[in-house]
Amino acid sequence: MKTSNKLGRPAAFDKDAALDVAMRLFWKQGYEGTSMADLSHAMGIHPSSIYAAFGDKQALFALAAKRYIEVPGQYMVRALAEPTFETFIRAAFYNTVEFLGGKEYPASCFTLTGSLSCGVDTEPAKALMLDIRLRNEAVLKARLLKARRAGEFSKEENIDDYTRYLSSLLSGLAVQAANGSTKAQLKRTAELALRHLGIGLLSEG
Amino acid sequence: MKTSNKLGRPAAFDKDAALDVAMRLFWKQGYEGTSMADLSHAMGIHPSSIYAAFGDKQALFALAAKRYIEVPGQYMVRALAEPTFETFIRAAFYNTVEFLGGKEYPASCFTLTGSLSCGVDTEPAKALMLDIRLRNEAVLKARLLKARRAGEFSKEENIDDYTRYLSSLLSGLAVQAANGSTKAQLKRTAELALRHLGIGLLSEG
DNA sequence: TCCATTCTCGAATAAGCATTACAGAAAGAT
DNA sequence: ATCTTTCTGTAATGCTTATTCGAGAATGGA
Structure with missing residues (x-):
C-alpha cells in the first residue's frame, strides 16, 4: 500500500488516474452493478494489481467515494x-x-x-x-x-x-x-x- | 403460465401473495441485490416453481413492478x-x-x-x-x-x-x-x- | 382405475463472481 | 553483478449466480 517506497519494482499505472476510472464506473453502474472484471478492464490493470494497490472491492469503493467527495x-x-x-x-x-x-x-x-x-x-x-x-x-x-x-x-x-x-x-x-x-x-x-x-x-x- | 386450467396438479401457493413477497424484496434490495435464492426463500417456493409460474428473473421483476403500480x-x-x-x-x-x-x-x-x-x-x-x-x-x-x-x-x-x-x-x-x-x-x-x-x-x- | 396434465423438489449445469497463489520481471541499493 | 523488494500477469480458487433437467407426486376427467 505504501507509495513512497523507493525499493522494488515501481507501479506501471497512475494510482490517481486508475481510482478516477473506478469512481466513474461505480458512479455509472453502482456498487453491485460493477464487477471486479469490469473494473480491471476499465482501469487497464489486472485484478491482482488492483487488490495489491487498493485492497478488496469494498475498500476500492470507499476510496472512490473519498475521491468523489474531494474532487467532483x-x-x-x-x-x-x-x-x-x-x-x-x-x-x-x-x-x-x-x-x-x-x-x-x-x-x-x-x-x-x-x-x-x-x-x-x-x-x-x-x-x-x-x-x-x-x-x-x-x-x-x-x-x-x-x-x-x-x-x-x-x-x-x-x-x-x-x-x-x-x-x-x-x-x-x-x-x-x-x-x-x-x-x-x-x-x-x-x-x-x-x-x-x-x-x-x-x-x- | 395458465392459471385457469383445471387439469393437472394445482399450485401449492397463492400466486398473488407470492408476487407480493417478490415485490417487497425487489423494493427493499433492488433488482441486482435480490437473488433468485433470496426470492425462493422469501416466497417459500422452490426456484423451478418460480420459473414455471412467473418466467425468468426479469419477467418476475416486471410482474412485481406491475403489481407495484396497481396496488401501492x-x-x-x-x-x-x-x-x-x-x-x-x-x-x-x-x-x-x-x-x-x-x-x-x-x-x-x-x-x-x-x-x-x-x-x-x-x-x-x-x-x-x-x-x-x-x-x-x-x-x-x-x-x-x-x-x-x-x-x-x-x-x-x-x-x-x-x-x-x-x-x-x-x-x-x-x-x-x-x-x-x-x-x-x-x-x-x-x-x-x-x-x-x-x-x-x-x-x- | 387409469390417464393426462401440471405441479414440486432435489440435483445438476454452466457461467460469473470476488479473491488469491505463484512464478517471473523490473527496479534501486549495495 | 547480486540481492531484496515490489509489481505484473496467468491461472486457479471456492463460491454464488440464474436457469433447467428429470423423477415423482397430486389432481380432475374418463
Missing part, C-alpha cells in the same frame, strides 16, 4: 464560500445544476447511483452512501445556522426542517438528472425552486 | 380524483408522505430502489423503473393541463417546467425517506414544500 463533490463546498445566505443558496443550486447536467461525469449523483438499495451482504456500500448524504445535510444545516446568526434567516423557521427541505430539493434535481433531464431543463427546475424559495434567479451560465 | 402505487391516482388543483396538490403530497412514511412497505420508492443504476446486462430493469417514473410525470402533466383549462393554474407558468419541479419535489421526499426521515419529518418537509408552492397546509393525518 466539492461543488457544494465552493457554494459555502459565498458571503451571504442568498448568494449561497443561489450558488448551491447553480453548482448542482452544473454538476448534474455537465458532461464530464455521469448524470445524477454518486451518493444515489452508487448504492441506494442492495442485498444483505453489500450493505456497507449502501451505508457509506447514506453517510455521505447525511454529512452533506449537516454541512447545509451549519450554513443555515450561520445565516441565522447573521440575521439573514428568519428565527421563525425550523432549521432542521428547512435543511431537510433544501436537501430534498437538491436530491430531487439528482433524480431529475437520472430521468434524463437536460442541463437546460435542470436549470429551469432549479429556477422554479429558487423562485418558490423567495430567492432571485440564477446568474448566467 | 395507486396513491397518486387517488390524489388525481380530487376536484380542484389545490386539493389535488395537497393530496399528492399528503399521500406521498403516507406512502413513504408508512410501515406497510419499505421506505422510499420502488422506482428508485428497484434499480437506479446497474451493470450493462441488467439494464432492462433500470429502463423499466425509468419508464414508470416518466409515466408518473406524464400523469402529473395531464393534471396540470386540466387545471389550466379550468383556470386554476396560471397561463404564465410553463407546464413542462412545473411538472418537472413537482416531480423533483416528490422524488426528493423519496430520497429523504431513504435517508431515514420519519413520517413526521417527511410531513414537515412536505408542508414546507406546499407553503413555498403557495398552497395551504396538510389536513390532519
Whole structure:
C-alpha cells in the first residue's frame, strides 16, 4: 500500500488516474452493478494489481467515494464560500445544476447511483452512501445556522426542517438528472425552486 | 403460465401473495441485490416453481413492478380524483408522505430502489423503473393541463417546467425517506414544500 | 382405475463472481 | 553483478449466480 517506497519494482499505472476510472464506473453502474472484471478492464490493470494497490472491492469503493467527495463533490463546498445566505443558496443550486447536467461525469449523483438499495451482504456500500448524504445535510444545516446568526434567516423557521427541505430539493434535481433531464431543463427546475424559495434567479451560465 | 386450467396438479401457493413477497424484496434490495435464492426463500417456493409460474428473473421483476403500480402505487391516482388543483396538490403530497412514511412497505420508492443504476446486462430493469417514473410525470402533466383549462393554474407558468419541479419535489421526499426521515419529518418537509408552492397546509393525518 | 396434465423438489449445469497463489520481471541499493 | 523488494500477469480458487433437467407426486376427467 505504501507509495513512497523507493525499493522494488515501481507501479506501471497512475494510482490517481486508475481510482478516477473506478469512481466513474461505480458512479455509472453502482456498487453491485460493477464487477471486479469490469473494473480491471476499465482501469487497464489486472485484478491482482488492483487488490495489491487498493485492497478488496469494498475498500476500492470507499476510496472512490473519498475521491468523489474531494474532487467532483466539492461543488457544494465552493457554494459555502459565498458571503451571504442568498448568494449561497443561489450558488448551491447553480453548482448542482452544473454538476448534474455537465458532461464530464455521469448524470445524477454518486451518493444515489452508487448504492441506494442492495442485498444483505453489500450493505456497507449502501451505508457509506447514506453517510455521505447525511454529512452533506449537516454541512447545509451549519450554513443555515450561520445565516441565522447573521440575521439573514428568519428565527421563525425550523432549521432542521428547512435543511431537510433544501436537501430534498437538491436530491430531487439528482433524480431529475437520472430521468434524463437536460442541463437546460435542470436549470429551469432549479429556477422554479429558487423562485418558490423567495430567492432571485440564477446568474448566467 | 395458465392459471385457469383445471387439469393437472394445482399450485401449492397463492400466486398473488407470492408476487407480493417478490415485490417487497425487489423494493427493499433492488433488482441486482435480490437473488433468485433470496426470492425462493422469501416466497417459500422452490426456484423451478418460480420459473414455471412467473418466467425468468426479469419477467418476475416486471410482474412485481406491475403489481407495484396497481396496488401501492395507486396513491397518486387517488390524489388525481380530487376536484380542484389545490386539493389535488395537497393530496399528492399528503399521500406521498403516507406512502413513504408508512410501515406497510419499505421506505422510499420502488422506482428508485428497484434499480437506479446497474451493470450493462441488467439494464432492462433500470429502463423499466425509468419508464414508470416518466409515466408518473406524464400523469402529473395531464393534471396540470386540466387545471389550466379550468383556470386554476396560471397561463404564465410553463407546464413542462412545473411538472418537472413537482416531480423533483416528490422524488426528493423519496430520497429523504431513504435517508431515514420519519413520517413526521417527511410531513414537515412536505408542508414546507406546499407553503413555498403557495398552497395551504396538510389536513390532519 | 387409469390417464393426462401440471405441479414440486432435489440435483445438476454452466457461467460469473470476488479473491488469491505463484512464478517471473523490473527496479534501486549495495 | 547480486540481492531484496515490489509489481505484473496467468491461472486457479471456492463460491454464488440464474436457469433447467428429470423423477415423482397430486389432481380432475374418463
